[in-house]
Amino acid sequence: MGPGSGFGRGWGAGPKGEFHPDDPSTPSKARSPLSPGRIISSIQFRTLPSKGEVLSAYAEAYRESRTEAAEARQQQEVPPAYRLHVRDYFEAIRPDAKK
Numbered sequence: 682m683g684p685g686s687g688f689g690r691g692w693g694a695g696p697k698g699e700f701h702p703d704d705p706s707t708p709s710k711a712r713s714p715l716s717p718g719r720i721i722s723s724i725q726f727r728t729l730p731s732k733g734e735v736l737s738a739y740a741e742a743y744r745e746s747r748t749e750a751a752e753a754r755q756q757q758e759v760p761p762a763y764r765l766h767v768r769d770y771f772e773a774i775r776p777d778a779k780k
Contacts, residue, residue: 740776747771 701707730738750767753759759767 736776743771743774743776 750759750771754764754767
């Protein structure tokens with residue numbers, strides 16, 4: 682195998698290829714005019730919720746979770762050694778807790 686017999690593009694100083702516009706392997710743009718057609722894809726982006734919406738959703742989730750945890754503690758589903766930790770956790774993540 683000598684120079685010019687490989688399949689790669691190479692980087693030597695050999696002869697450059699010629700441009701042939703009718704060659705199907707030559708990259709080109711479509712010659713047809715653009716016209717409206719049917720939509721084949723659509724992407725919709727949701728915007729970020731407002732701070733009030735986020736806080737409201739968090740407060741609701743917090744209340745539901747806190748209620749379930751309190752019921753679990755009362756029904757002895759939480760081991761005694763963890764009960765204070767569960768209570769402290771919910772106190773720490775309370776929506777209106779001062780940081």
